[in-house]
Amino acid sequence: xxxxxxxxxxxxxxxxxxxxxxxxxxxxxxxxxxxxxxxxxxxxxxxxxxxxxxxxxxxxxxxxxxxxxxxxxxxxxxxxxxxxxxxxxxxxxxxxxxxxxxxxxxxxxxxxxxxxxxxxxxxxxxxxxxxxxxxxxxxxxxxxxxxxxxxxxxxxxxxxxxxxxxxxxxxxxxxxxxxxxxxxxxxxxxxxxxxxxxxxxxxxxxxxxxxxxxxxxxxxxxxxxxxxxxxxxxxxxxxxxxxxxxxxxxxxxxxxxxxxxxxxxxxxxxxxxxxxxxxxxxxxxxxxxxxxxxxxxxxxxxxxxxxxxxxxxxxxxxxxxxxxxxxxxxxxxxxxxxxxxxxxxxxxxxxxx
Ligand code: AHG
Ligand code: MN
Ligand code: MN
Numbered sequence: 001x002x003x004x005x006x007x008x009x010x011x012x013x014x015x016x017x018x019x020x021x022x023x024x025x026x027x028x029x030x031x032x033x034x035x036x037x038x039x040x041x042x043x044x045x046x047x048x049x050x051x052x053x054x055x056x057x058x059x060x061x062x063x064x065x066x067x068x069x070x071x072x073x074x075x076x077x078x079x080x081x082x083x084x085x086x087x088x089x090x091x092x093x094x095x096x097x098x099x100x101x102x103x104x105x106x107x108x109x110x111x112x113x114x115x116x117x118x119x120x121x122x123x124x125x126x127x128x129x130x131x132x133x134x135x136x137x138x139x140x141x142x143x144x145x146x147x148x149x150x151x152x153x154x155x156x157x158x159x160x161x162x163x164x165x166x167x168x169x170x171x172x173x174x175x176x177x178x179x180x181x182x183x184x185x186x187x188x189x190x191x192x193x194x195x196x197x198x199x200x201x202x203x204x205x206x207x208x209x210x211x212x213x214x215x216x217x218x219x220x221x222x223x224x225x226x227x228x229x230x231x232x233x234x235x236x237x238x239x240x241x242x243x244x245x246x247x248x249x250x251x252x253x254x255x256x257x258x259x260x261x262x263x264x265x266x267x268x269x270x271x272x273x274x275x276x277x278x279x280x281x282x283x284x285x286x287x288x289x290x291x292x293x294x295x296x297x298x299x300x301x302x303x304x305x306x307x308x309x310x311x312x313x314x315x316x317x318x319x320x321x322x323x324x325x326x327x328x329x330x331x332x333x334x335x336x337x338x339x340x341x342x343x344x345x346x347x348x349x350x351x352x353x
Contacts (some may be wrong), residue, residue, distance in 0.1 A: 005344060010079055021188065021199050021208035032064035034192055038099040042148060046125070047188055047199075047208055049093035050144055050180035053086045053129070054201060056141065057182045066137055074109040074330055082136050083107055086129035086144060098122055101151045104329055106298045111164055123175075128298035132181070134263025143184035147302035148176040154272040164329050168336070169217025171301030171322035176301065181266045187211075189273065191309040196273065202292040215273055217302050217312040221339040223258045223277040225268045233284035236318065237349035244282075265294065269303050269312055269337070273310055280346070282317065292316070292334035296326055300333045313343035317350040 013171035020267050025043055029035040035043075056065050069079045085315055087209045094100055095112075108127045114120050129175050132142040142180045150173070151166050186268035187200035196215040200230035201207035226243050231239065245257040260277070262268050283292050294300050304321040314321045314337035321333065336346050 034247045042099045054186040141267035143181040145179040177305045215310045217310045218276040221276040226280040238282045241346040273340040278342040283334040295334040296331045313340045315347045335350040
């Protein structure tokens with residue numbers, strides 16, 4: 001593990017002296033030299049957009065935000081009104097600042113190139129504007145997931161107009177990633193490659209306040225997270241892994257496991273970052289030509305980087321997710337992430353086939 005860098009706060013600074021997201025980002029930029037100014041602006045803007053989405057979410061039936069829209073997205077899923085609202089909020093917030101070249105979203109077929117009337121920057125922003133759509137109408141936690149890449153990372157002199165091709169970089173190239181969970185609290189979770197930090201939205205102040213730093217996922221766990229209703233469709237290694245968990249104390253694992261499934265990846269991964277666990281959405285036989293349900297660029301990559309930054313692991317059963325070279329923007333992937341020893345175990349079951 002990397003040594004923790006000394007934080008440059010006056011010695012009397014404690015968590016009771018509140019550190020805003022803005023201050024955290026300024027410190028990352030000034031002290032750690034980790035954060036170029038444009039990236040800092042980008043993250044501030046994304047956080048502001050998340051605040052607006054949080055407000056819309058909170059309105060519930062009092063606003064025109066609940067229920068289905070009349071449209072389908074590129075994956076053929078019926079969109080919810082909040083999917084569309086959140087997508088628009090993120091685009092409107094980010095298009096004018098000069099920090100971005102283009103955006104890509106789970107809800108849009110093509111990339112959204114920053115219009116000519118605004119200056120273009122060098123960053124690429126990807127997002128799942130509203131994760132856990134099926135939970136909107138039942139008042140269960142949902143969220144926004146985002147990932148940031150740099151345009152032309154392998155060819156910095158490229159002057160060609162931005163295209164989908166620029167987005168097709170492995171997750172290991174991310175320069176920032178995070179999510180915002182809209183639950184009992186609104187919490188923004190972020191990495192810029194220096195560990196994971198969590199910020200709670202203070203609604204009175206209207207700002208995100210640092211509430212946890214150096215988040216660590218315990219290597220062992222007794223909690224797994226998977227949609228059990230799909231069990232009969234899974235591959236043998238995943239069946240074996242879950243069956244061994246279900247066998248409990250009397251089984252080969254020698255301990256009882258608990259199970260949780262929120263059906264919002266943000267909420268399930270947030271729990272894992274908070275107290276450990278393993279999250280799986282594996283490939284299954286229902287649609288064998290699909291690599292998985294979750295999307296590599298908007299869900300798996302940002303979450304994998306956060307999990308790794310917190311000491312956990314993330315694979316597709318055979319390979320580290322962050323090493324996957326995407327072939328297309330809306331690519332899907334099999335996902336296993338969380339407590340390291342559990343992810344290593346289920347991954348090793350795949351290689352013994
Ligand atoms: P989205 O709402 O962005 O389409 O994502 C939903 C995803 C993920 O958040 C969650 O883990 C999973 O779908 C739930 O799937 P099931 O309904 O199959 O359990
Ligand atoms: Mn999602
Ligand atoms: Mn979504």
